[in-house]
Amino acid sequence: MHPAFxxxxxxxxxxxxxxxxxxxxxxxxxxVITEQCNLxxxxxxxxxxEAKPRPEMSIDQWRSVINDLAASGVMWLxxxxxxxxxxxxxxxxxxENTPRMFTMVRxxxxxxxxxxxxxxxxIDVGVVLVDLWGATAQTHDALTRTPGSHERTLAGMRHLxxxxxxxxxxxxxxxxxxHELQAWFDLVGxxxxxxxxxxxxxxxxxxxxxxxELALSLEEMTAAIAGIKVPAGLRLMQSWHPRNANCCWQxxxxxxxxDSIGCAYLRDYVNFGNVLEQPFLQTWNHPLGQExxxxxxxxxxxxxxxxxxxxxxxxxxxxxxHGRFSAPDPFDLELNDGVDLTxxxx
Amino acid sequence: xxxxxxxxxADRLEHRSDLVVRxxxxxxxxxxxxxxxxxxxxxxxxxxxxxxxxxxxxxSEIEARVVQLADAHDSRPAxxxxxxxxxxxxxxxxxxxxxxxxxxxTTEGATS
Numbered sequence: 001m002h003p004a005f006x007x008x009x010x011x012x013x014x015x016x017x018x019x020x021x022x023x024x025x026x027x028x029x030x031x032v033i034t035e036q037c038n039l040x041x042x043x044x045x046x047x048x049x050e051a052k053p054r055p056e057m058s059i060d061q062w063r064s065v066i067n068d069l070a071a072s073g074v075m076w077l078x079x080x081x082x083x084x085x086x087x088x089x090x091x092x093x094x095x096e097n098t099p100r101m102f103t104m105v106r107x108x109x110x111x112x113x114x115x116x117x118x119x120x121x122x123i124d125v126g127v128v129l130v131d132l133w134g135a136t137a138q139t140h141d142a143l144t145r146t147p148g149s150h151e152r153t154l155a156g157m158r159h160l161x162x163x164x165x166x167x168x169x170x171x172x173x174x175x176x177x178x179h180e181l182q183a184w185f186d187l188v189g190x191x192x193x194x195x196x197x198x199x200x201x202x203x204x205x206x207x208x209x210x211x212x213e214l215a216l217s218l219e220e221m222t223a224a225i226a227g228i229k230v231p232a233g234l235r236l237m238q239s240w241h242p243r244n245a246n247c248c249w250q251x252x253x254x255x256x257x258x259d260s261i262g263c264a265y266l267r268d269y270v271n272f273g274n275v276l277e278q279p280f281l282q283t284w285n286h287p288l289g290q291e292x293x294x295x296x297x298x299x300x301x302x303x304x305x306x307x308x309x310x311x312x313x314x315x316x317x318x319x320x321x322h323g324r325f326s327a328p329d330p331f332d333l334e335l336n337d338g339v340d341l342t343x344x345x346x
Numbered sequence: 347x348x349x350x351x352x353x354x355x356a357d358r359l360e361h362r363s364d365l366v367v368r369x370x371x372x373x374x375x376x377x378x379x380x381x382x383x384x385x386x387x388x389x390x391x392x393x394x395x396x397x398x399x400x401x402x403x404x405x406s407e408i409e410a411r412v413v414q415l416a417d418a419h420d421s422r423p424a425x426x427x428x429x430x431x432x433x434x435x436x437x438x439x440x441x442x443x444x445x446x447x448x449x450x451x452t453t454e455g456a457t458s
Binding site: 021022023024027073075076098099100101102103124125126 | 364366368370372373377379381382383384385386
């Protein structure tokens with residue numbers, strides 16, 4: 001929320017920053033709290049079903065890490081998984097931190113019953129974002145490879161909305177659900193969610209191997225986004241051109257094993273060090289972290305810069321397609337340069 | 347944003363006590379977290395200035411102080427600037443990050 005008041009700017013009109021920061025300390029962190037999950041999603045970025053070479057951090061270790069984050073200036077947590085509500089002690093950890101940090105939790109919602117929703121409201125969780133990938137059970141359950149998950153996710157969303165929690169729906173756009181995009185909007189609009197986000201598909205985790213089968217072309221994605229009729233009362237969240245941000249300037253992230261990875265979407269490409277072995281701020285100051293936050297990119301889209309105040313679009317997809325963190329984001333209409341998004345480079 | 351009753355010149359304003367305030371001077375913004383109910387408010391430099399002024403001063407005192415600060419750089423009439431300050435303060439109250447200070451009860455007025 002930005003108050004509209006702009007009076008005192010008359011004294012020294014601040015330059016409109018075109019490249020935010022660099023921040024001296026982090027303000028927002030994504031926690032990949034667990035990679036455990038009770039679904040088996042085709043769109044999983046975390047390889048949830050694979051055996052892990054290291055144990056995940058315990059809740060007590062997370063408690064120490066969050067204390068370190070708070071001391072470093074973080075006051076906004078975006079928590080995702082796996083499925084966060086599978087992590088034993090997670091709700092208690094959340095309750096400990098909501099008095100000092102704004103919290104957003106991303107979940108597939110299948111574990112949320114009335115009692116849990118009531119608890120989440122009571123502890124003042126900020127926003128719950130629920131992944132729902134189809135308007136029909138046929139489409140959603142095929143993507144989660146879990147029969148009945150659509151119905152359980154919808155039930156979870158209803159419990160959240162009924163409890164008075166700011167609930168937002170997420171849709172990862174791909175070849176298997178694009179035909180239901182409008183029906184999905186109509187569905188989530190009828191549920192009472194406050195916002196609906198259409199996310200791009202990232203070539204991460206298990207998705208990589210299925211890319212050819214899942215990915216849409218940029219033209220197909222652009223047409224799908226342009227065709228959305230947003231139901232009254234629902235806010236559309238989307239990051240396609242001309243709102244394609246380079247979020248790196250404000251992001252930081254820690255995965256389930258304590259690795260500081262900059263952003264959850266950089267999880268396969270970046271490791272600034274482990275926060276169990278060094279203070280978080282030390283990882284934040286990693287040279288690559290500084291470079292990613294700087295916005296030093298080869299090209300910038302002027303439209304996206306003017307709406308987002310950052311340059312070059314998403315660094316994860318730029319790196320995935322070009323192998324350089326400074327490259328243009330091919331998901332941006334103005335920066336695509338003929339890159340075929342349906343084919344991953346070798 | 348909840349709409350509250352309009353501010354009066356004599357209203358004394360202060361921060362809510364449970365806020366978490368995170369100045370980010372390098373980008374001229376201040377994040378304010380209000381935990382109950384949870385909400386993040388991003389203050390631009392102007393709103394941040396007003397927010398900082400809410401330490402128990404009255405609305406009229408804050409108006410006078412801020413108008414004076416901008417005097418050298420703003421050719422608009424002082425009344426117009428004061429009106430903008432009032433609107434800005436009202437927004438902070440409506441966002442529930444600033445509140446009216448309750449008068450301290452005096453012993454003489456207290457009943458047992």
